[in-house]
Structure formats: structure tokens, C-alpha cells
Amino acid sequence: MHADFYDLILRAGVFGIEIVMTLTLVTWMRSASRSNQEPFSFLLLIIFYGGLTAVVAAFVEIKYSFNIRHLQQTAPNLVNAYGSWYDLLNNLSASFIEELGKYMVAVYMVINTRHFHKLTDAILYLILIGLGFSLVEDIFFLLNPETIAPYRLLSFYVHSGTSAIIGYSLGRFKFGLASYWELVISVLGAVGLHFAYNLSTSLSDRLDAFYVASLITLYITLQIFILFRKAIHEEYNLDHPDKLPSSHRFLNLHQPSKAAVQRS
Numbered sequence: 602m603h604a605d606f607y608d609l610i611l612r613a614g615v616f617g618i619e620i621v622m623t624l625t626l627v628t629w630m631r632s633a634s635r636s637n638q639e640p641f642s643f644l645l646l647i648i649f650y651g652g653l654t655a656v657v658a659a660f661v662e663i664k665y666s667f668n669i670r671h672l673q674q675t676a677p678n679l680v681n682a683y684g685s686w687y688d689l690l691n692n693l694s695a696s697f698i699e700e701l702g703k704y705m706v707a708v709y710m711v712i713n714t715r716h717f718h719k720l721t722d723a724i725l726y727l728i729l730i731g732l733g734f735s736l737v738e739d740i741f742f743l744l745n746p747e748t749i750a751p752y753r754l755l756s757f758y759v760h761s762g763t764s765a766i767i768g769y770s771l772g773r774f775k776f777g778l779a780s781y782w783e784l785v786i787s788v789l790g791a792v793g794l795h796f797a798y799n800l801s802t803s804l805s806d807r808l809d810a811f812y813v814a815s816l817i818t819l820y821i822t823l824q825i826f827i828l829f830r831k832a833i834h835e836e837y838n839l840d841h842p843d844k845l846p847s848s849h850r851f852l853n854l855h856q857p858s859k860a861a862v863q864r865s
Contacts, residue, residue, distance in 0.1 A: 608750070612743040615750045619739060619757050623648065623732045630725060637718045647726055650710055651733025654702040658734075659741065661698055666691045688803065696795035703730050703760075704767050704788050711768075712775055720772040720832045720839070727768025728825070731760035751811070752802060755818045759798050762821030763791035769828040776839060794821050 627644050711717060711726045735757045742753055770787035773779035798817045804810035 612750045612753070615754050616736075616739055616743050618754065619732075619736060622757070623729075623736065626725075626728065626732070637716070637722075639716050643714075643716055644729060647710060647729045648733035648736070650706045651703065651730035652737035653733075654706050654730070655699075655734040655737040658695075658699050658702050659738070662691075662695050666694060689800075692799040692803070693792075693796050696792045696799055699734070699760075700763055700767070700788055700791045700795055703727070703734060703764055704771075706730050707764075707767065707771055712771060717775065720769075720776055720836050721829060723772030723775060724765050724768040724825070724829055724832055727764040727771065728761045731762075731764030732757070734764075735760040752814065755814055756798075758818050758822045759795060762818075762824050763795050765825040765828055766791045766794075769832060772832060773835070776835075778835065 627641070627648075630644060631638050631641060707723075707727050707730060710730075711723060717723070717726075738760075739753045739757070743750070767784075767787050770779050770783050774781075774784055794817070798814060798821070801813040801817055802810055804813065
């Protein structure tokens, strides 16, 4: 009884942390430190559509994925022979559906909105979509007593980080710095990282699974800061086309053009 109660408190605490982090990001996006203050209703709408995407994705995954428990009862020989492949396909399809869903919401809501002012806006808006997705997903999971609460906090960062990867390329595309091919690569990259996280949580050793999942989550989270900093430098280059790009090769994506060198 006490163990179940403490587990419930832990799961509720994790969800509370996610709510606070989401509100903190929304508050910062509307703060005086940013040149453009987006309407509060618009930011909430982005989060809402991210959550709606989670509901649709869950429906598709449940309806069309392999039901391993049902197959164990109806076709145990198939499960014994191909069970690991079924799990692999379920994880891969779930990663693809979720990341593609977030991308489609971004195309519908972000790329043509009048609130799109800077390249970094695409990253922030995509992060909000990921947070909305994660919040609704965690409502489903945290109501399940079998859910391991720390994994839900990790998934919160995973959805944010993979969304930021898509947002960076989408922002570059908006300003003519990227092709359709880069958009495809970014979505596939987000799917791949999401898939790697899903696989890590299914390792047989629970402690190893948590360590590997944590390392993957840390890497994905670091991508947010790296891409955001790159986007800031690219914004500067867009606003100052007559100046040479920064000499920081790690942060620069383009070499200075010959025309820019001649003007200097």
C-alpha cells in the first residue's frame, strides 16, 4: 500500500515538473528579453496541437501495430520465431509516426504563421509541439501503475530534442537556407534518435537500459542548445548580409561568399 502510494506521488511529481518546465518556456518566450512577444493564446494553441498529435499517434499505433500479447495466444510459433522483429517494427513505426506527426503540425501551424519572425522561432515552436505531445503522452502512461516515472521525464526531453532538430531545418528552409532534402534528413534523423531511445528502454537489464536511455537523452538534449546557437549565428548573418560570417567554424554552416569578401 505504502509502495503504491509513494509511486503515485513520484509519478505525479514527474508530471508536475513537466508542467512547470513547459510554463517556464512559455513565460520566457513572452518575456521582455525577446524582441517579439507571441500571444499567449498562440503558444497554448501550439501546445494543444502537439497534444492532439499524441492522441492521433496513439490511436494509429494501437490500431495498426503488432499486438504481441494477442499473437502469443493465437500464433505462439510466430511470436517465438519473429517476436523480436515484431517489437523492432513496433518501435520503429512508433518513432516514425510520432516524429512525422509533429512535423506535419509544424508545417500547418508554424511555417506560414505571422508570428514567425526569426529562425530560432521555428526551434522554439517545435519544442512547444514536442512538449504538448509529451504532456498528453505522459498522462496516458503515468495513469498506468507499471510506468517507471524517471523514463517519462527522459521522454519529455527526447520529444523536445527531436522536435528541435526538425525545427532547425524547417527554419532554415523558411529563410531559403535549406532544401527539401535537408528537411527529409532532419525528420529521418529525429526518427532515428527516437528509435534508438525506444530500443534502449527495452534492454533486458533494467539498470543498463536506464543508463543507455539517459545517455541518448543527454545527447538529444544537447542538440537543442547546439542548434539554437547555430540558429542565432545564422540570424545574424541574415540580418547583416554585407558582413563576413563569423570565423567560428563550429557554429558556422556556410563559407563567406566571394561577393561578401569583395565588398569587405
